[in-house]
Each structure stands twice: as structure tokens, then as C-alpha cells.
Amino acid sequence: MKKLIELLKREKLYGWKIIIIKKHRANLHYTKNYEEETYLEGKRKDVEVTIYVDYGKEIGENTFPITSDDDEHMKELIKDAIYACSFTKKQKYELLAKKEKRKKVPLVDKQIKYAIEKGNGREILQNTANQVFKEFRKEKEIKLNGMELIASIVEIEILTSKNIHINSQRTDFYIDAVITSFNENQEQEFLGVKILSKIKDFDSRSFVKRYCQYARDILIAQAPKCFEGNVLLKEDALNDFFVPFPPPTPLAFHSNARIKYMKMSKYKIGDYITQNPPKGDLLTIVSNPGLAYNPASSECDFDAIASKKIMIIEKSKVKNFYGDLRHSQYIGIKPTGSIGVIEVSPGKIPQKALGKKDHCEVVAFSWFNPDELSGNFSAEIRLGYIVKGNKRVPFKGGTFTGNIFKLFEEVYLSKEIEVVRGYKGPKAILFKDATVSGE
Amino acid sequence: MLKNEIGETKAFFADLIEEIERYAVYADALLMKNSEKRISKDKNSVDIATDADFGVKVRLFDGASFQEICISGFDKEEIRKKSLEKAKKIKRQNKIHLNIDVKQIDKDFFAKLETNPEIVSLPEKVASVNMLYKEFEKQSKEFVNVRIVYIEEREEKIFVNRYKRMYQNNPRVMVAMMPIVQTKEGEIRFHYSGTSTNGFESIKKAMSKISETAKMALRIRDAKKIAPGRYTTILCPHVTGLLAHESFGHGMESDTIWEDRAKAKEYLGKKIAAEYVSIMENPILEGRNGSYFFDDEGQIAEPVYLVKNGIVTQPITELYSISRLGLKRTANGRCESYDHKSFARMSNTYFTAGKMPPEEMIKKVKDGLYLHQGGGGMEDPKGWGVQIQGILAEKIKDGKLTGELFYEVTLTGFLPEILGNIKAVGNKLIVEGTGSCGKGHKEWVRVSEGGPHLLIEGVPLS
Numbered sequence: 023m024k025k026l027i028e029l030l031k032r033e034k035l036y037g038w039k040i041i042i043i044k045k046h047r048a049n050l051h052y053t054k055n056y057e058e059e060t061y062l063e064g065k066r067k068d069v070e071v072t073i074y075v076d077y078g079k080e081i082g083e084n085t086f087p088i089t090s091d092d093d094e095h096m097k098e099l100i101k102d103a104i105y106a107c108s109f110t111k112k113q114k115y116e117l118l119a120k121k122e123k124r125k126k127v128p129l130v131d132k133q134i135k136y137a138i139e140k141g142n143g144r145e146i147l148q149n150t151a152n153q154v155f156k157e158f159r160k161e162k163e164i165k166l167n168g169m170e171l172i173a174s175i176v177e178i179e180i181l182t183s184k185n186i187h188i189n190s191q192r193t194d195f196y197i198d199a200v201i202t203s204f205n206e207n208q209e210q211e212f213l214g215v216k217i218l219s220k221i222k223d224f225d226s227r228s229f230v231k232r233y234c235q236y237a238r239d240i241l242i243a244q245a246p247k248c249f250e251g252n253v254l255l256k257e258d259a260l261n262d263f264f265v266p267f268p269p270p271t272p273l274a275f276h277s278n279a280r281i282k283y284m285k286m287s288k289y290k291i292g293d294y295i296t297q298n299p300p301k302g303d304l305l306t307i308v309s310n311p312g313l314a315y316n317p318a319s320s321e322c323d324f325d326a327i328a329s330k331k332i333m334i335i336e337k338s339k340v341k342n343f344y345g346d347l348r349h350s351q352y353i354g355i356k357p358t359g360s361i362g363v364i365e366v367s368p369g370k371i372p373q374k375a376l377g378k379k380d381h382c383e384v385v386a387f388s389w390f391n392p393d394e395l396s397g398n399f400s401a402e403i404r405l406g407y408i409v410k411g412n413k414r415v416p417f418k419g420g421t422f423t424g425n426i427f428k429l430f431e432e433v434y435l436s437k438e439i440e441v442v443r444g445y446k447g448p449k450a451i452l453f454k455d456a457t458v459s460g461e
Numbered sequence: 462m463l464k465n466e467i468g469e470t471k472a473f474f475a476d477l478i479e480e481i482e483r484y485a486v487y488a489d490a491l492l493m494k495n496s497e498k499r500i501s502k503d504k505n506s507v508d509i510a511t512d513a514d515f516g517v518k519v520r521l522f523d524g525a526s527f528q529e530i531c532i533s534g535f536d537k538e539e540i541r542k543k544s545l546e547k548a549k550k551i552k553r554q555n556k557i558h559l560n561i562d563v564k565q566i567d568k569d570f571f572a573k574l575e576t577n578p579e580i581v582s583l584p585e586k587v588a589s590v591n592m593l594y595k596e597f598e599k600q601s602k603e604f605v606n607v608r609i610v611y612i613e614e615r616e617e618k619i620f621v622n623r624y625k626r627m628y629q630n631n632p633r634v635m636v637a638m639m640p641i642v643q644t645k646e647g648e649i650r651f652h653y654s655g656t657s658t659n660g661f662e663s664i665k666k667a668m669s670k671i672s673e674t675a676k677m678a679l680r681i682r683d684a685k686k687i688a689p690g691r692y693t694t695i696l697c698p699h700v701t702g703l704l705a706h707e708s709f710g711h712g713m714e715s716d717t718i719w720e721d722r723a724k725a726k727e728y729l730g731k732k733i734a735a736e737y738v739s740i741m742e743n744p745i746l747e748g749r750n751g752s753y754f755f756d757d758e759g760q761i762a763e764p765v766y767l768v769k770n771g772i773v774t775q776p777i778t779e780l781y782s783i784s785r786l787g788l789k790r791t792a793n794g795r796c797e798s799y800d801h802k803s804f805a806r807m808s809n810t811y812f813t814a815g816k817m818p819p820e821e822m823i824k825k826v827k828d829g830l831y832l833h834q835g836g837g838g839m840e841d842p843k844g845w846g847v848q849i850q851g852i853l854a855e856k857i858k859d860g861k862l863t864g865e866l867f868y869e870v871t872l873t874g875f876l877p878e879i880l881g882n883i884k885a886v887g888n889k890l891i892v893e894g895t896g897s898c899g900k901g902h903k904e905w906v907r908v909s910e911g912g913p914h915l916l917i918e919g920v921p922l923s
Contacts, residue, residue: 054720060526062801064799168722210844213901283505287649389848391839395651
């Protein structure tokens with residue numbers, strides 16, 4: 023790395039940054055009958071350089087990878103990058119002048135870190151798998167047809183031309199289980215997934231219990247009839263609603279300085295996010311990158327900007343934009359770094375009371391993938407329940423359709439909260455006048 | 462990679478495999494060297510970035526399961542040391558016989574291309590991207606923004622086992638174009654079109670699509686939400702491709718079949734559609750986004766029918782599960798990168814062409830919809846449920862397209878029922894998709910979407 027820095031310093035650049043990402047992962051894959059299929063140990067290192075060239079009122083920038091430490095090769099890459107900068111001239115912005123004070127966010131699970139560093143990745147994953155197997159063996163009319171576990175440690179190092187040098191680490195734990203329920207006539211399955219920072223936070227009992235129940239309910243579920251009225255989201259469906267794949271939610275997408283600069287954001291500070299003034303509970307969202315042991319947290323972004331907690335929506339009105347170094351300056355705000363955990367303020371109504379009247383409850387989508395620009399969505403329901411009085415009848419299929427911004431014109435949030443990957447907020451949300459399309 | 466570099470790497474791997482197989486039942490090695498150049502342009506700026514993915518995966522099989530060692534770069538000493546350390550700890554078992562192709566092949570494969578993007582200068586590439594952008598501006602001043610992304614990739618792979626010493630070089634140039642519009646009510650919407658070819662000719666192809674893409678983007682401002690229901694529907698090649706890939710293909714992956722996760726198992730050898738319906742998986746379809754010469758487990762690629770004349774015939778396979786199932790192996794063992802496991806994955810999966818011109822199909826529909834484009838879909842191998850989202854649809858009335866558009870439509874339903882309701886297959890095969898496909902929400906690989914038009918009755922749309 024010293025040689026690369028020397029070579030960069032030789033050039034008359036506006037600035038440069040080097041990002042080194044090292045990722046070690048252990049991956050254990052089981053097939054049916056609890057049989058091990060593959061154990062993989064991966065060790066990767068990616069080095070990426072960005073250079074900035076000054077053109078008076080403009081700057082050019084170019085990013086390239088380093089895959090060899092050969093001097094001549096690196097010289098050639100830098101030369102090419104300087105040339106490429108002449109084609110990317112854009113409005114000048116200031117690079118980060120000095121290291122920002124960062125809030126220390128605990129994101130490293132020592133158990134994962136030491137296991138992987140000592141080459142014991144398999145052991146830690148096998149132990150977790152055995153706990154899960156034990157729980158599955160207690161379940162009746164359930165088969166585990168496959169399971170994958172991944173533990174990884176990621177080290178990120180950022181060095182810049184302004185003598186900023188930052189190191190950060192994080193760990194991740196991933197598990198998915200293919201759970202099959204069966205009776206005399208048929209089989210159904212549910213893919214249970216959990217993503218955490220700490221392996222100790224994984225509760226095998228509740229994981230198995232929740233997803234076996236889902237699989238059993240899907241087995242007896244029927245296709246729904248069309249439904250209009252109160253739709254209650256909870257559990258996996260609620261998590262997917264606020265942290266969809268791919269992220270982010272349209273609610274946060276429009277708060278991004280880059281999107282605002284590209285004239286693709288519909289948000290204006292102080293305006294309601296909805297077209298009409300909202301009724302019911304008002305929506306407040308804070309982006310919090312400082313929540314300990316949450317996979318959506320981070321200490322800083324790749325510009326070395328310390329991640330900041332920021333309220334993006336307050337009482338259903340646009341409060342702030344968040345953004346990276348470049349686009350924040352372009353729209354005239356202080357850079358906040360990347361978006362973090364979506365923290366939604368809870369309501370005042372207990373969860374039980376939210377579901378008192380007849381309603382349609384959705385606990386899992388097949389895929390909740392809203393159009394981030396328009397906010398429109400139409401998501402197939404993997405598992406839901408029609409609740410009438412004391413009766414709760416499972417259904418599968420049909421689609422929950424609408425527009426996210428429109429939905430928040432009347433919403434009720436539960437008092438109780440939960441913290442999961444990328445989300446902290448009400449355990450349940452009730453949308454009024456929502457639509458589920460069915461037979 | 463230079464010829465001597467390829468030869469030396471093959472020789473190194475061959476020696477290593479021989480050493481490992483003193484301990485392991487089977488071993489293979491895969492080197493991946495991918496590079497990417499990306500030029501993106503919108504109203505405010507041009508950005509250029511390059512990226513790379515370079516590393517080695519060595520797999521050891523002990524007779525029951527695989528162990529894989531994955532390392533960045535190509536440090537021979539480290540690869541040898543780690544692989545042999547692992548090999549020496551292996552306890553041989555005699556549980557599973559791997560279905561390895563024993564034909565000896567020592568060959569280098571190069572994809573054909575019209576214009577090698579590496580000999581086109583950077584100024585010319587940037588000028589081409591700017592030209593595409595300006596062409597949109599010429600079409601209309603009403604776009605909120607237009608985003609053009611040019612992606613130039615080169616995928617090089619070396620695979621070695623005791624029977625194979627192979628190298629492949631697959632270049633790819635993709636162009637994505639996204640005009641953005643705003644409705645009267647302030648809603649932001651976009652339209653998308655893309656091209657993918659092996660060479661720089663992708664730019665020419667993109668240019669020919671601008672007028673149509675721009676016009677459609679302006680039209681979607683007035684698109685409405687659809688009333689949920691069942692419709693007689695004509696699927697354009699892109700949506701047909703999504704149906705073949707997301708809804709059908711994922712259910713035909715041998716690893717999901719082995720794990721009893723796929724409804725397809727019940728249909729193998731049985732009729733699922735009319736005899737004029739066939740679905741093909743074809744990694745060697747030239748110049749397509751999902752094309753390759755051999756898979757990441759060293760199986761030589763060839764086209765296979767998944768459905769032939771309405772009968773479900775052959776799954777898409779990877780080595781482990783097909784060895785356990787005892788079925789014919791296909792070249793579909795693919796991994797996202799050198800540090801990921803291989804799974805059974807599709808490449809170019811499409812309905813084969815039929816006989817009816819699309820214009821004739823439209824004339825046959827009294828009241829229905831034409832699906833112009835889809836956004837993406839999600840698999841459901843166990844239930845064979847269909848979910849294709851982000852569709853742009855147009856009303857057909859009395860055999861004519863009416864111009865009335867519907868935005869963000871979702872196609873759902875039970876796949877065997879939808880396949881059973883195919884009434885006609887179009888006569889033009891168009892496989893142009895630029896997609897990438899995940900297994901669940903991870904393990905991304907490059908694929909294409911496309912096919913002929915399909916006329917289907919009773920399609921559930923919402």
C-alpha cells in the first residue's frame with residue numbers, strides 16, 4: 023500500500039482515497055436429512071482507488087481497482103484514471119478535510135471474529151446448526167429440506183489524501199432454512215431467513231417455532247377473496263415493508279440528496295409525504311446508523327463521513343435529506359453518510375387493540391418490491407389471515423396493492439416496538455382502506 | 462489473459478489437482494478474472510468507474526461432501542498450501558458417486574464479437590453515451606432526467622479437473638436507458654430499455670431503441686392502475702422470458718428438486734402445456750447476457766429442452782444434486798463469484814418460437830391486454846406460484862391496441878394453469894434481456910430474458 027500511496031502523491035491531484043475491504047467468510051450448506059453438502063472458506067481482499075483532478079471550477083473523478091502490487095501496473099492504472107477524469111468534469115465539491123469524530127458503534131461479534139480468524143468457522147456454524155436441528159426434531163409434520171449458514175467478518179480501511187485513516191470492522195451472521203410442512207395430501211414450504219450481527223442474538227427456538235407455524239398455516243391456507251378495508255402488517259411482512267429488497271424503501275429513497283439532485287425526488291422540506299393531509303397516526307422516521315449490532319448500522323460511509331442519526335420524516339412531513347459528500351454539497355446540506363436503521367416512532371394503541379375490528383392480517387410477502395420512484399407496489403402474499411371476530415383463517419396468494427405514500431394518509435401504529443435487521447419501530451401497522459386483490 | 466499465462470495456470474492447477482486427489486476422492490479448480498468498466502450519464506454529470514473480481518476456488522470432495530477454499534488473486538503458494546492442508550485432513554468416504562463428465566478436453570473458448578470494446582477509445586465510448594443521452598433530449602424536453610449506463614465486462618475463467626483444462630473469455634457490453642417522467646399529480650415514473658451484446662455494437666442497438674423508449678416513457682405519465690381480474694393477455698418477449706425464467710425455470714433447478722422443494726418433480730415426464738409449447742435452456746445462444754461455453758463446474762454447455770412439445774423433460778443441474786438424483790447433467794453449476802458456492806442456475810431460458818405472427822395474435826383478442834415490459838419476478842418452486850412485478854400493460858379492444866396504459870401491474874397465478882392456458886406462441890424469438898438473477902435474495906448471476914410472444918387466456922393480473 024505504501025508504494026500505491028507514493029505513486030498517488032507524485033501526481034498533482036485534487037485528492038484521492040483508497041478503500042480496502044477484506045472479507046473472510048465461512049459458509050456451511052446442508053441438504054435434506056440434515057446432511058452436510060458443502061463447507062466453504064472464503065478470503066477476499068478488494069482494493070479500490072478514487073482519484074480527483076482539479077479543473078478550476080470543476081473536478082473530475084475516477085474509480086479503479088488494484089489487483090496487483092506491481093509498480094508499472096499501478097502507474098499505468100493511475101495514468102489511465104487521470105485521463106478518464108477529463109471526461110467526468112463536474113461541479114466542484116470539497117473533499118473531507120479532516121477526520122470526523124465518529125460514534126463508536128459495536129458491530130463485531132467476538133465469537134464470530136475469533137472463530138473465523140482461528141480457522142474455526144465450521145465449528146461455530148455447526149454448533150448453531152445442531153441447535154436448530156434439535157429444535158426441528160421436536161416439530162411434528164415438519165421436514166427441514168435444506169439450510170445454509172454464513173458467518174463473516176468484514177474489515178474496511180479508508181485512507182485519503184488528507185491524511186485520514188479509518189479502520190472499521192463488522193461481523194454478519196446469516197441463516198436460512200427450508201421448512202416443509204406436510205399432511206397426507208400435500209406439502210408446502212416456507213423459507214425462514216434471519217440476518218444478524220451477533221450469533222448469540224440468534225434464538226433457534228423462536229426461529230424454528232415461528233417458521234414452522236408459517237409452514238403449517240400455509241398448508242391449510244386457501245386463496246383469498248378480494249378484500250378492501252383494514253390491512254394489518256406484522257412480523258416478516260412489516261420488516262419487508264420498511265426494509266424491502268432491494269433497499270431502500272421509497273419513504274427514504276426520496277430523502278436521498280443524490281436523488282434530489284437528480285430531480286427524481288418528490289420531497290420538499292415541510293411538505294406532507296402524502297398527497298392529502300394525513301389522518302390517524304402521523305409518521306416519523308429517523309435514519310439511525312448507530313444502533314449496536316444491527317446489520318444496517320455503520321460508523322462511516324466510503325467517503326469517511328461519520329454516519330449521523332437524522333430525522334428524515336417528522337409527523338408525516340419531509341424534515342431532512344441525507345446524503346454523501348458530493349450530493350449533499352450540491353443540494354446545500356451537511357453530509358450525513360449512509361442511511362442506517364429505519365426507526366419509526368411508535369403509536370399509542372396496543373397491538374391487540376389495532377386488530378380488534380375485522381381485518382386482513384399479512385405476516386409474510388413472497389417479495390415486497392415497491393417501485394422506489396412512484397411508491398406503487400403489488401406484492402403477492404405468502405401468508406396472511408382473515409380475522410373476523412375471534413376467527414383467524416389463514417390464506418395464501420392474492421396481492422397487497424397500492425401506493426406507499428397514499429397508504430400513509432390513514433395509518434395506525436402499535437405502541438409496542440421491535441428491533442430487527444434494518445428496522446426499529448412498531449410491531450404492527452394498520453392501514454385503513456387498503457386493498458388485497460384475490461379471486 | 463495471455464496465452465502463456467493461461468497455459469501456465471492450467472498446468473499449475475493440473476499438478477495441484479493431482480496432488481490433492483492423493484487424499485480427496487475428487488478435486489477441481491476454478492479461476493475467475495472479471496473486469497468491468499461503467500460509464501453513466503444523466504442530466505448533471507458523467508461518471509466513469511472500473512471494477513474487478515479476481516480469485517480462485519479449489520473444491521475437494523471426500524465422497525460425501527465438498528470443501529471449498531476460496532482466495533483472492535492468484536498466489537500459487539498460498540493456494541497450494543491451503544488446499545493441501547485441507548486435503549490432508551480429508552477422511553475418504555464412499556457415499557456419493559459424482560457424475561463427472563470423463564471426456565478429456567483441453568481447449569480455450571472465445572466469444573465472437575463484431576467490435577471489440579477494448580479497441581474503442583475512451584473518448585469514443587463517452588461520446589457514444591453522450592450521444593444516446595442527447596438523442597433522448599431531442600425526442601422531448603419533458604423528461605425530468607434521463608439516465609444512461611454503459612457497462613463493458615470481460616469474464617475470463619479457467620477450469621481444471623482430472624479430465625478438463627479449459628479457458629473461456631466472454632466479453633459483454635450492456636447499455637441501459639432510463640427516461641424519467643413526472644405525472645400531473647407529481648408522481649415520478651420511469652421507463653427502461655436495455656441492450657446486451659458481446660461487443661461495442663450494443664451502442665448501435667441502443668440507438669435504434671431510443672425513439673420507442675422515449676415515446677413510451679412519455680405515455681406512462683397517463684398510465685392507470687389496473688382493475689384486478691383475469692385477462693386474455695399477450696405477453697411480449699421480455700415478459701415471456703420472465704415467465705420462463707422466474708416462474709418455470711427456478712422450479713426446474715436440480716438442487717431444489719433434490720431437496721424436495723420443487724413441484725416440478727411431480728411433472729417430470731408429464732404434460733404441462735399444449736404440444737406447441739417448448740422451453741429451452743441454452744447457455745450457448747450467441748451474444749446473449751447469460752451465455753457461456755462451460756459452467757463453473759467444468760460441464761460443457763449445450764442447449765437442452767426443459768419442456769418439449771408440452772412435456773416436462775429435463776431439470777437444470779449442478780454436480781452435487783444431479784449425482785444424487787441420477788439424472789442427466791447439464792451445464793448450469795454457476796457461482797456468483799470465486800468465494801461463493803455453485804448452485805443450479807439458469808442462463809438463457811426461453812420459450813421456443815411458434816408459428817403465429819404477433820400482429821395476428823393482437824387481432825385475435827377482443828378484450829384483453831398486451832404486456833409491454835416486466836420489472837422482475839420471484840420464484841416459488843414448491844408452489845409453482847407465479848409472481849412477475851412492474852409490468853406495463855396496454856388495453857386491446859376488438860383486435861387493436863388502444864393506447865390505454867396500466868402501470869405497475871403484477872401477474873400472479875398457478876404456473877401449470879397458466880402454461881395450460883397458452884393458446885398461441887409467436888413466430889419471432891427475441892432474447893435481449895440484460896438481467897441478473899438471484900437465488901432467493903442472493904447469489905447473483907448474469908442471465909437474459911426473452912422469447913416469442915405468448916397468447917394466454919385467464920391470466921390473473923392486479
